[in-house]
Amino acid sequence: MSERPVLEAQGVDAGYKRRRRHPATTVLRGVDLVARAGELVAVVGPNGAGKSTLLRTLVGAQAPLAGRVVLDGVEMGALTPRERARRLAVMLTEPVDVGLMTVEAVVALGRLPYRSWLGRRTGDDQSAVDRALVDAGVGELRDRMLSDLSDGERQRVMLARALAQDPAVLVLDEPTAFLDVARRIELAAVLSRLTATTGAAIIMSTHDLGFALRRADQVWLVGGQSTVTASAPEDLAYGGAIAECFAGENMTFDDAAATVVVADTSTSGATVRIEATGRLRQWTEHAVRRAGWAPSEESATVIRVEPGTPCRWRLDGVHGVGFGSMVAHLREPQAVPSMNHVGEL
Numbered sequence: 385m386s387e388r389p390v391l392e393a394q395g396v397d398a399g400y401k402r403r404r405r406h407p408a409t410t411v412l413r414g415v416d417l418v419a420r421a422g423e424l425v426a427v428v429g430p431n432g433a434g435k436s437t438l439l440r441t442l443v444g445a446q447a448p449l450a451g452r453v454v455l456d457g458v459e460m461g462a463l464t465p466r467e468r469a470r471r472l473a474v475m476l477t478e479p480v481d482v483g484l485m486t487v488e489a490v491v492a493l494g495r496l497p498y499r500s501w502l503g504r505r506t507g508d509d510q511s512a513v514d515r516a517l518v519d520a521g522v523g524e525l526r527d528r529m530l531s532d533l534s535d536g537e538r539q540r541v542m543l544a545r546a547l548a549q550d551p552a553v554l555v556l557d558e559p560t561a562f563l564d565v566a567r568r569i570e571l572a573a574v575l576s577r578l579t580a581t582t583g584a585a586i587i588m589s590t591h592d593l594g595f596a597l598r599r600a601d602q603v604w605l606v607g608g609q610s611t612v613t614a615s616a617p618e619d620l621a622y623g624g625a626i627a628e629c630f631a632g633e634n635m636t637f638d639d640a641a642a643t644v645v646v647a648d649t650s651t652s653g654a655t656v657r658i659e660a661t662g663r664l665r666q667w668t669e670h671a672v673r674r675a676g677w678a679p680s681e682e683s684a685t686v687i688r689v690e691p692g693t694p695c696r697w698r699l700d701g702v703h704g705v706g707f708g709s710m711v712a713h714l715r716e717p718q719a720v721p722s723m724n725h726v727g728e729l
């Protein structure tokens with residue numbers, strides 16, 4: 385990572401001008417931000433906080449209501465669309481319009497800002513396309529039709545197209561939105577690797593707080609009195625800014641899991657001491673909480689659990705097999721009376 389700023393917001397107010405029936409809205413005020421070459425920046429915040437508004441303002445899709453956005457040393461408004469496209473690539477959330485094009489042809493579209501008016505592809509264009517295909521992990525898909533790909537594959541092709549632009553700044557709005565957990569982790573790894581290999585700054589909005597905290601060099605926390613707070617993820621988590629921003633009636637920030645969790649308001653007040661170790665203990669705690677009980681070392685009620693798939697448990701002389709029956713029994717002790725007859729532990 386270098387110290388070279390590639391995208392800056394200087395005293396930016398972001399929002400929407402008055403239109404016929406809609407009053408003017410200032411969503412964010414006095415925003416000062418700096419993204420540096422090779423940095424991965426995660427933009428996080430609750431729904432409606434202004435993440436998309438911020439990103440749209442940073443990429444020049446809407447003008448700031450006040451202040452200025454500086455891209456690679458030049459004020460955004462002073463750049464022609466072509467000059468802007470050579471420095472900045474944008475990948476938005478909209479599902480990709482599936483056309484009858486090969487993957488390679490789609491990725492080659494990323495080279496348009498570099499073409500002469502005759503539109504011929506040069507050797508430089510081809511090597512940029514080849515590199516982008518590899519960097520985004522879609523090299524083996526190059527001859528496939530875009531329409532034949534899965535959503536996750538298509539998403540990565542669009543990433544390759546953005547990379548082919550060879551941008552100093554890559555902005556992605558919720559790139560993981562349509563992906564399953566495995567694809568999400570994969571894309572996250574691709575993105576953090578890309579900052580090192582391409583030297584670009586990658587700025588992405590995400591609802592995946594765990595990802596932001598684990599991978600980002602900087603987090604831009606949007607929310608709370610129309611502000612954006614920029615800092616290292618640990619500073620924001622440790623200092624309580626993230627907890628404060630996401631805190632809701634029944635939401636809390638779980639430091640250990642590095643994510644926001646729904647506080648359990650359904651606890652019955654009942655406690656139980658768990659006799660189990662390792663993963664078995666962890667999942668027993670999970671089941672106990674799900675049933676509305678709280679694990680406690682001081683509790684006089686004891687549940688003893690023995691390993692196995694499914695596990696076997698005993699509580700107050702009642703025996704059971706599997707977590708399903710455990711939760712049912714904790715919720716309603718008389719719900720599983722027959723478990724009394726399920727073997728000895």
Ligand SMILES: Nc1ncnc2c1ncn2[C@@H]1O[C@H](COP(=O)(O)OP(=O)(O)OP(=O)(O)O)[C@@H](O)[C@H]1O
Binds near residue numbers: 433437
């Ligand atoms: N075109 C628009 N005109 C007026 N107000 C808008 C417009 N688009 C969004 N807003 C308002 O701006 C605020 C911020 O919206 P924005 O979409 O930036 O939030 P977000 O953080 O990206 O939310 P989400 O996590 O739900 O995607 C909201 O109050 C929204 O209603």
